[in-house]
Amino acid sequence: MNEYNFAYLDEQTKRMIRRAILKALAVPGYQVPFASREMPMPYGWGTGGVQVSAATLTPDDVFKVIDQGADDTTNAVSIRKFFEKTAGVATTEETGKATIIQTRHRIPEARLRADQILVYQVPIPEPLRFLEPRETETRKMHSLQEYGLMHVKLYEDISQHGAISTAYAYPVRVADRYVMDPSPIPKFDNPKLEMDAIQLFGAGREQRIYALPPHTRVVSLDFEDYPFEASKADHACNLCGAEDSYLDEVITDDAGNRMFVCSDTDYCRSRREAGHQGRLAQEGTA
Amino acid sequence: MYVAVKGGEKAIENAHAWLAEERRGDPGVAELSLAQIREQLSLAVNRVMAEGSLYDPDLAALAIKQARGDLIEAIFLIRAYRTTLPRFGCSTPVDTGGMACDRRISATFKDAPGGQVLGPTFDYTHRLLDFKLAADGAVPAAPSAAPRHEPTPHITEFLKDEGLIQDEPASDEPPGDLTREPMEFPADRPLRLQALTRGDEGFVLGMAYSTQRGYARNHAFVGELRIGTVAVEMEIPELGFAIEIGEIVLTECETVNQFKGSKTEPPQFTRGYGLVFGQSERKAIAMALVDRALRWEELGEDDLGAPAQDQEFVLSHADNIQATGFLEHIKLPHYVDFQSELELVRKLRREAEERLEAREAAE
Numbered sequence: 037m038n039e040y041n042f043a044y045l046d047e048q049t050k051r052m053i054r055r056a057i058l059k060a061l062a063v064p065g066y067q068v069p070f071a072s073r074e075m076p077m078p079y080g081w082g083t084g085g086v087q088v089s090a091a092t093l094t095p096d097d098v099f100k101v102i103d104q105g106a107d108d109t110t111n112a113v114s115i116r117k118f119f120e121k122t123a124g125v126a127t128t129e130e131t132g133k134a135t136i137i138q139t140r141h142r143i144p145e146a147r148l149r150a151d152q153i154l155v156y157q158v159p160i161p162e163p164l165r166f167l168e169p170r171e172t173e174t175r176k177m178h179s180l181q182e183y184g185l186m187h188v189k190l191y192e193d194i195s196q197h198g199a200i201s202t203a204y205a206y207p208v209r210v211a212d213r214y215v216m217d218p219s220p221i222p223k224f225d226n227p228k229l230e231m232d233a234i235q236l237f238g239a240g241r242e243q244r245i246y247a248l249p250p251h252t253r254v255v256s257l258d259f260e261d262y263p264f265e266a267s268k269a270d271h272a273c274n275l276c277g278a279e280d281s282y283l284d285e286v287i288t289d290d291a292g293n294r295m296f297v298c299s300d301t302d303y304c305r306s307r308r309e310a311g312h313q314g315r316l317a318q319e320g321t322a
Numbered sequence: 323m324y325v326a327v328k329g330g331e332k333a334i335e336n337a338h339a340w341l342a343e344e345r346r347g348d349p350g351v352a353e354l355s356l357a358q359i360r361e362q363l364s365l366a367v368n369r370v371m372a373e374g375s376l377y378d379p380d381l382a383a384l385a386i387k388q389a390r391g392d393l394i395e396a397i398f399l400i401r402a403y404r405t406t407l408p409r410f411g412c413s414t415p416v417d418t419g420g421m422a423c424d425r426r427i428s429a430t431f432k433d434a435p436g437g438q439v440l441g442p443t444f445d446y447t448h449r450l451l452d453f454k455l456a457a458d459g460a461v462p463a464a465p466s467a468a469p470r471h472e473p474t475p476h477i478t479e480f481l482k483d484e485g486l487i488q489d490e491p492a493s494d495e496p497p498g499d500l501t502r503e504p505m506e507f508p509a510d511r512p513l514r515l516q517a518l519t520r521g522d523e524g525f526v527l528g529m530a531y532s533t534q535r536g537y538a539r540n541h542a543f544v545g546e547l548r549i550g551t552v553a554v555e556m557e558i559p560e561l562g563f564a565i566e567i568g569e570i571v572l573t574e575c576e577t578v579n580q581f582k583g584s585k586t587e588p589p590q591f592t593r594g595y596g597l598v599f600g601q602s603e604r605k606a607i608a609m610a611l612v613d614r615a616l617r618w619e620e621l622g623e624d625d626l627g628a629p630a631q632d633q634e635f636v637l638s639h640a641d642n643i644q645a646t647g648f649l650e651h652i653k654l655p656h657y658v659d660f661q662s663e664l665e666l667v668r669k670l671r672r673e674a675e676e677r678l679e680a681r682e683a684a685e
Contacts, residue, residue, distance in 0.1 A: 040406065044406075046406070046408070069504035069506065070504055071501075071502050071503050071504050072504065073405045074398075074401040074402050074404070074405045074643065075402065075405075076402040078398070078643075078646065078647030078650060078651065079643060079644045079646075079647030079648055079651075080647040080648035080649075080650070080651030081647060081651050081654065083647075103654070103655060104655050104656075104657055104658045105658060108330045108331070109330055109655050110330040110333065110334055110654075110655075111654050111655075112330070113330040113331045113334060114334060117331075140654075141656070141658045141659060142658055159648070159651070170634055171507060171634060171638075172507050172508075172634060197670050198670070198673055198674075199666075199669070199670060199673070201666060201670070203659070203662035203663045203665065203666040204658070204659040204662045204663070205659075220656075220658075220659050221658075222658055222659065222661070222662035223662065224662070241644045241647060241648055243504040243505065244504075267662075267665055267666075267669075268665070269661065269665055282658070282661075283661070284657055284658070284661055285657075285661055285664065299657075299658055299661075
């Protein structure tokens, strides 16, 4: 695909996106409007993440793409192939070897380093959107730090259900200022948002970029008597035996039997290669 | 079992191969040429150019062929291609007053300079399936007359001369560009018109229809609808003057709407405006109605709370490429989010059951 520029976007567009990224890093958690371009994949399928990756990639980078934690889900495959074709960069499935990781809905289990960048695909960047549909209103609420509505919502959850009934895209407060949507990661991943790597969030359709610089204070919203709890399925991975990883539940037969496996496929693979075995290890690797 | 999510790469390749085969259909049937699509499905081509925001009938025909006739998919192909094109500059505003009209009608005056020209329209055809067309598409040549060479003035100009319609002062202010700057609200009229002209025809039609049925009703007359060819001129810096670089077909609609007057304005007619690539008259009329509804604030009218008056609602949801992408993305795997919901629902149910049991035990 030589007729396209490196990483598809033209240099001017990349500069425009980089300016938005720098602003986003300077004001952690603030949603920076940017002139999102139409990409050759549909809006809602990672166009924001793809544009941020395109503006961030250099020819020496090693690129990894995950969707639901896995490298081999169809859309992750499609995005990885897109950059193989348009940027010719090296790709990997190994979290440790990647310099840029584009993700949808997960943070890798392995601790990320200061020389890595995590790029999130974001469907709805506005954490207040489902409380207030108007952008003009929510921008005002952010600028005035008017977050009472969010606390009322969480409180109502507790009074109705006895617990905060948000399981993913759990809202966080960034650097004691902006309330931010961490994208639809399970709340299990929220504690990992404080990390050594740069985190960039791209929402293409909604034309917003936001960021978390390394070591930014990120607090999941909660109440003193109902503290935030990062939860996962109460099982160990049936393939690698990990008890500390987020698990997918797979229905294995007509009788409705289930198995639980790491959603982070690279984490699971590396543990199995290191000799760890779960309950169904023999069957699962077959 | 776990293998189910593996092999995505091979599956994608095979799916695309199958798609290509389905697109071609029965190889025993002659393949469509782009010229056939361009010439015989020209209204589809027009819609793809309008909503794709790119005036190129051949590329639009290619997109329709590649998309198997799915026009939104074809529009998407054009949009994705369009973003990769370099920009050389802007044309000067096209002069629709100088349009070589194929069609020009007014619903407000029985006759006016330039006359009523029906042109190639479906209006007044009886919608009866023409079975003869299934066998033989040959048509006799339509009668023709010598073209008029004098310009066809806009109908609204006559009302303006009498001061009966609100004036639209010309401005040399360069308009914003929603493909280059993120949309912010409130959006000014040039941006609103941009969003509407590339907006989904069905959506804009539905919004316009809602105003006719009473949601912010503002009875609209089609002051004028004209379809024809205009010259596109561009100023070349080295030359210092504008030269014609080509011609495009446009549909323009100006509506004349009632207006009772406000504290600052005397009673007069107001306007809605629609301008769309190609012969796209349903879209142009709908656009003019929605444009008019969105102008309530600048005309000092009341906010009736109608959907078509709400620019954030209309403009945020008019783009079918944004809408279809986000709608269809829910086909993508969501098992991580779903898993977290599963855990939560199980936990909440467990706790509810425990509470119930505790209450029963106490009784």
